Amino acid sequence: MCAAVGSIGAVLFLFAFPAGAISTLMHAVLHLPGPGAGIVLVVGPFLVLVALGCSLLTRAKGGALIAALAFGLSCTLIVRLLGVATNPKGAFGSLPFLAALGLLGLAIEAVMASGRPTSYAWRCVLTGMVANAVLLVFYWVAIFPRTAGGVKWQDIPPLAGVCLAAGLVSGYITGMLSRALSRILATEQKE
DSSP: HHHHHHHHHHHHHHSSSTHHHHIIIIIIIIIOOOOSSIIIIIIIHHHHHHHHHHHHOOOOTTHHHHHHHHHHHHHHHHHHHHHOOOGGGGTTTTTTHHHHHHHHHHHHHHHHHHHSSHHHHHHHHHHHHHHHHHHHHHHIIIIIIHHHHOOGGGGGGHHHHHHHHHHHHHHHHHHHHHHHHHHHHHHHHHH
């Protein structure tokens, strides 16, 4: 189930944000610094929704990692086989992209397995923030130096703030959506 959700998420993502749509939105419309604004405001929160949502709904150990890797493998297949245009800066469909998604999935698994904080909502928020930060740092260190150039020191604080805020929001929304879906599914099973 987690692999299917990750694959469906990849299809939705690639067709919702073709070619340079994310860069245009981040830099031409919102005038955010880069590189990394698209990762923290679009890619990371979307992946948190998919991977954390899978983990919460299935309660399977490793569910977030499976969903994240299925997302990455599906992106790779879609980009390579169907020739869907993506922005080369994001390295979608590459081995470093798969590594980034693997780290995001592992970050989600680690925070959720820690049991800290004990509050469900706070754990989801913390998970979203950590996962989004892990993704951004990996992109800054391993992907962007080869595709988009290094990040400027003065751009790190605003991008880090946006990263944590977007992670907080995506984690919270994912937690509340999964809780609502769990209640709906539980009610249907009783009937």
